[in-house]
Amino acid sequence: MKFTLLILDGPYNHAASDSAYQTAQAMLRRGHDIRGVFFYHDGVYNVSNASDPPQDDRNIPQRWSALGAQNIDMVVCIAAAKRRGITNELLVPNTRISGLGQLATxxxxxxxxxxxxx
Amino acid sequence: MSDAKKVMITVRKPPHGSIYVHEAIEVMFIVASFGLDLSVVFIDDGVLALKTGQDTKELGIKGFMASIGAFMDFEVTKVYVDRQSLEDRNMSEADLAFIGEDETTEQPVRPTILDSSAIAALMAEQQSLMAL
Structure with a gap:
């Protein structure tokens, strides 16, 4: 089955991003396809390269970046990103900023x- | 458009205290413009977003009342409100903002009030459901 994940919460504050990542891993293990991951609302903070968590904790942005390296389209909503100061220069590799049209697609x-x- | 994918967006958060409703409306306009068969349901405190006469000027925020008035112009035509949520907040149909006007009669149109069972049936028809 082909899935899209929509992530609405930022990293660390709540479990949403962790749950989404674990679900994505489980989907891939089961042989499903992930069409894309779309970051909206405060979810745009999940792929900021300015994030620098303690070394002994998970690095949420790096985790998403690694998933993006597996040829999964990782898209940050441009309107939500601009509101929150997230720019192309602040994105971890293998992620990109685009419009809500990408979510519709x-x-x-x-x-x-x-x-x-x- | 009968083969268009059915997508529902639910709005359950109150207006203005957070950006959720505002950004939900942005998603509605884009999803509708992509030819998806969009339904929108306002439930719980989300019904307060539709209340007439809201003015966010004193709050210093942009607000979205103009967007609600333009729903039908942007192809957001299937707009529903949960009856119980409305009654719980002492609201009636007359409290609901217009979402556009009927193309034939040119009369202003309000969202449609539905019982939860009807909303559940609609939800069951959807291929994608976004709780925003």
């Missing part, structure tokens, strides 16, 4: 949309 091209966060 992902929905069209996926069997299921899974939403994380509120």
């Amino acid at each position: 992902m929905i069209i091209e996926s069997d299921r949309l899974v939403v994380f966060g509120d």
Whole structure:
């Protein structure tokens, strides 16, 4: 099955981003495809390269970047990003900024949309 | 458009205290413009977003009341409100803002009030559901 993940919460404050990442890993292990991951609301903070968590904790932006390296489209909403000061220069590798139209396209091209966060 | 994917967006947060409703409306306009079969449901405190006569000037924020008035112009035509949520907040149909005007009669149109069972049936028809 082909999935799109929509992430609405920022990293660390809530479990949404962790849950989304673990779900993505489980989907891939089960042989499913991930059409894309779309970051919206405060979710745009999940792929900031300015994030520098303690070494003994998970690095959420790096984790998403690694998933992006597996040829999964990782898209940050431009309107939500601009509001929150996230620019292209602040993105971890393998992620990109684009419009909400990308979310619509992902929905069209996926069997299921899974939403994380509120 | 009968083969268009059915997408529902639910709005459950109150207006103005957070950006959720504002950004939900931005998603509605884009999803509708991509030809998806969009339904929008206002539930819980989300119904307060539709209340007429809101003015955010004193709050110093942009607000979104103009966007709600333009829903139908932007192809956001299936707009529903949960009856119980409305009644719980002492609101009635007359409290709901207009979302556009009927193309034929040119009469202003309000969102449609539905019972939760009807909303549940609509949800069951959807291919994607975004709780924003």
